[in-house]
Amino acid sequence: MNTYELQELEVATDNFSTSRIVGKGSHGCVYRGVLKDGRPVAIKKQSSELPKLQDNTKLANEARILSTLHPNSYILNLLGISQDTFGNKIIVTEYMQNGTLHEILHVSTTPPPWQKRVEMALQIAKGLCFLHELNPSIVHRDIKSANILFDNNWDARVADFGLAVRLNDELNLPAGTMGYIDPNYTTPGKLSTKIDVFSYGVVLLELISGRKAIDVIRSPASIVEWAIPLIEHGPVMDVCDGRVPLPRYMGGVIKKLLRLATRCLSLKESIRPSMSEIVTNIENAIEQPIRYDHISINFIRHVIVEIMRRRKSKFDGTNGVNEEQDRGSSLGNNKVCKGTLPVREVLADLTLK
Structure with missing residues (x-):
């Protein structure tokens, strides 16, 4: 974890300009900053009024908790800390650009x-x-x-x-x-x-x-x-x-x-x-539709091959089993992969034959 000089964070936020505020709370404000290496960060700092009220516990507690955690893809990770002129904690985290x-x-x-x-x-x-x-x-x-x-x-x-x-x-x-x-x-x-x-x-x-x-x-x-x-x-x-x-x-x-x-x-x-049970339940809930979609795609590919064979046979009087069929099969598969052949068209064609 890094320790940042207050001056560096002041430069990163245009001296904690109000135009850089991206969030407010009971603890103070969150500013969007850009470090000297070009990395965007979020900087959480107490409002100037809060030190007068001696309400500086939340940021100190957040710094204490986050500083003990290993980076994780599902939480907002701490990058470093600093302190203001009152000695209150300032925390620097990853910047989440898409809001709440x-x-x-x-x-x-x-x-x-x-x-x-x-x-x-x-x-x-x-x-x-x-x-x-x-x-x-x-x-x-x-x-x-x-x-x-x-x-x-x-x-x-x-x-x-x-x-x-x-x-x-x-x-x-x-x-x-x-x-x-x-x-x-x-x-x-x-x-x-x-x-x-x-x-x-x-x-x-x-x-x-x-x-x-x-x-x-x-x-x-x-x-x-x-x-x-x-x-x-x-x-x-x-x-x-x-x-x-x-x-x-x-x-x-x-x-x-x-x-x-x-x-x-x-x-x-x-x-x-428990939260681990919740994770398992959600994963199990979404697993069946995924398997169903996979089976459906394979089925549709098989149907497309048959449709292309029938169309070939209809127009040239052959049974459709030749080189053109292979190209048709490839075309059909490509259409499925690209999503250009609606399912209703496939099923309608199959039904009308």
């Missing part, structure tokens, strides 16, 4: 497709699984859509470790964000990884429904109170985000994720799955 899950779901005019949502759910789960399987486990305590960031490949990263604690840390007062926090987490003694599992369940509902965790203009305002009765008593698909049509082949996967969300949100901690 909250922005993607609730601000963007182009909501993500269903396959991407499932991929996001799996990546977030893997990030939490990484934290929970450490020894001792790290409990994030503030999992929410605003704390899920996206890198240049649109891969999800768990971010903002200001409230994170290790299970062997001195007991802390309960903390979190309204709408996401586990209702059972009422005393320090209730700290466990199942707190993050509950919050993950809320994010999962948010991903599938496109609805905010708390939306005061709706009734009920809580996404959990609204969605759970629909999942348990139907109609289940009314939970799905109506802005994006749900492909038929994705319906089964989404239903499994919704059932998984209900387990995560159970008031009985013993019913909630």
Whole structure:
């Protein structure tokens, strides 16, 4: 881990210009910076007002937690630290250029497709699984859509470790964000990884429904109170985000994720799955459609060969078994690979013969 001089970070952010702010929170601001080697970074620094209030614990805690972690593809990784003129921590992390899950779901005019949502759910789960399987486990305590960031490949990263604690840390007062926090987490003694599992369940509902965790203009305002009765008593698909049509082949996967969300949100901690179990469940849910698509492609290729043979026979009076057939077979395969031959055309041709 690097230690940066304050002057270097001031140059990287145009002296922490307001034009470089990409995020704000109770701890202060996040600035986009460019280091002298040309690398873009995110620099988290406390607001100038906070030192007066002596509220400098979140950034110090985030630096403490992140500095002990090995780089991981599913969390926001720490690059280095510095300190301001008050002696408060400044942290430098990877720069996530594609914003937050909250922005993607609730601000963007182009909501993500269903396959991407499932991929996001799996990546977030893997990030939490990484934290929970450490020894001792790290409990994030503030999992929410605003704390899920996206890198240049649109891969999800768990971010903002200001409230994170290790299970062997001195007991802390309960903390979190309204709408996401586990209702059972009422005393320090209730700290466990199942707190993050509950919050993950809320994010999962948010991903599938496109609805905010708390939306005061709706009734009920809580996404959990609204969605759970629909999942348990139907109609289940009314939970799905109506802005994006749900492909038929994705319906089964989404239903499994919704059932998984209900387990995560159970008031009985013993019913909630571990994050490793969640990862396995999601991977199993998406495995069957992938196998089905593979079988379908092979079947369509076989059908195309037969169609090309029949067309050849129809126009030249042969049985179509010659060099032209081989070229036709190659053409058919290429069309499938490039997606230029619609399935309905293949099936219609086969039906009419």
